[in-house]
Amino acid sequence: MRVVMFGYQTWGHRTLQALLDSEHDVVLVVTHPKSEHAYERIWSDSVADLAEARGVPVLIRNRPDDDQLFERLREADPDIIVANNWRTWIPPRIFALPRHGTLNIHDSLLPKYAGFSPLIWALINGESEVGVTAHMMNDELDAGDIVRQEAVTVGPADTATDLFHKTVDLIGPVTTGALGLIAAGQTEFTPQDRSEATFFHKRSAEDIRIDWNWPAGDLARLVRAQSDPYPSAFAFHRGRRIEVLAAVVSQGRYGGTPGRIFYREGEGVVIVAGADARTGRNHGLAVTRVRTEDGRELPATEYFTTMGGYLTSRP
Structure with a gap:
């Protein structure tokens, strides 16, 4: 033909x-x-x-x-x-x-x-x-x-x-x-x-902004979906943009407020996730690798030297 x-x-x-x-x-x-x-x-x-x-x-x-x-x-x-x-x-x-x-x-x-x-x-x-x-x-x-x-x-x-x-x-x-x-x-x-x-619709910057009200499983898939060479999923820590390059669903369940930097688990740092995180029934997102605003890539356990504080969707 x-x-x-x-x-x-x-x-x-x-x-x-x-x-x-x-x-x-x-x-x-x-x-x-x-x-x-x-x-x-x-x-x-x-x-x-x-x-x-x-x-x-x-x-x-x-x-x-x-x-x-x-x-x-x-x-x-x-x-x-x-x-x-x-x-x-x-x-x-x-x-x-x-x-x-x-x-x-x-x-x-x-x-x-x-x-x-x-x-x-x-x-x-x-x-x-x-x-x-x-x-x-x-x-x-x-x-x-x-x-x-x-x-x-x-x-x-x-x-x-x-x-x-x-x-x-x-x-x-x-x-x-x-x-x-x-x-x-x-x-x-x-x-x-x-x-x-x-x-x-087409993906845009708004679509890769992390919303900590999402369940951890959805967030883990978002991170995998925005894998290199795609633009990485991101949040803000102390007002500065941080890209989440790798993450998994935590083994343990963690309660509190979505976005809380809470606990070291294995090779990751668990961030509290899910709109109903206050119930304590949710798994968190164990972030294992991040990229900072200046382009440095490092393990999350090296970036988050102390627990506490929050990752937020906006500065």
């Missing part, structure tokens, strides 16, 4: 690589310009560079809504558009243009975790599986019929970086497998159960 590819960052790069290595003919690539957004500098393999190295024409767009782009797409005469990590709305006149429509590749197990940063949100929420879905595009974001879907298990110590590496390896087989079904003439696919759909 003649394929036009819309994509960006490493997700788009892996998709394009799979298409270039397949029996299909990539006739045009559309990608975004480079960005300085904190999350878009991560996993930033260039779709444009790969396409140009393989002699495929490239168009750079923030939004695919201009007449010049539409005419180039018509001239390319695609059988299908394949999209992965395209960051803005694709209008119907474009996604419906090819003979077989548009196949979108999304890094979640749709219908859950449509939208942005699905791996991070899924990890924070304690999901047991994550994955990649290939679905037909329609008027609603990430809502079309599912062509192919593959899942991987979330391990008890997995970080968002671990899950990225697990799922990015699924992109190639999910993409080419879905295209194989379409090329073979299959037209009926699995409708999404919209009653199960969830939709998430």
Whole structure:
């Protein structure tokens, strides 16, 4: 099939690589310009560079809504558009243009975790599986019929970086497998159960601010979800920002006020957590490694030389 590819960052790069290595003919690539957004500098393999190295024409767009782009797409005469990590709305006149429509590749197990940063949100929420879905595009974001879907298990110590590496390896087989079904003439696919759909926004600095009213298990997953190279979860100690690089749920239960720097336990320092911490039924968050405002990384037991005081969400 003649394929036009819309994509960006490493997700788009892996998709394009799979298409270039397949029996299909990539006739045009559309990608975004480079960005300085904190999350878009991560996993930033260039779709444009790969396409140009393989002699495929490239168009750079923030939004695919201009007449010049539409005419180039018509001239390319695609059988299908394949999209992965395209960051803005694709209008119907474009996604419906090819003979077989548009196949979108999304890094979640749709219908859950449509939208942005699905791996991070899924990890924070304690999901047991994550994955990649290939679905037909329609008027609603990430809502079309599912062509192919593959899942991987979330391990008890997995970080968002671990899950990225697990799922990015699924992109190639999910993409080419879905295209194989379409090329073979299959037209009926699995409708999404919209009653199960969830939709998430882009991550921002506010989303990595630690709220000590959260249960310790949720906070431990937040820390793992914001693992390097993602921006680290943070709080404030004596008015200065401190990043929590590693933490686990405490073995013991600790009562009192959320955010209290309370007790050394093993290799960590336990911070009281949970909105109902006053009951004494909660585990705390045992912080094991931190980074200070000046960039120093050190064990929490070295940073917190005395117990007492609080970690707060704001200075």
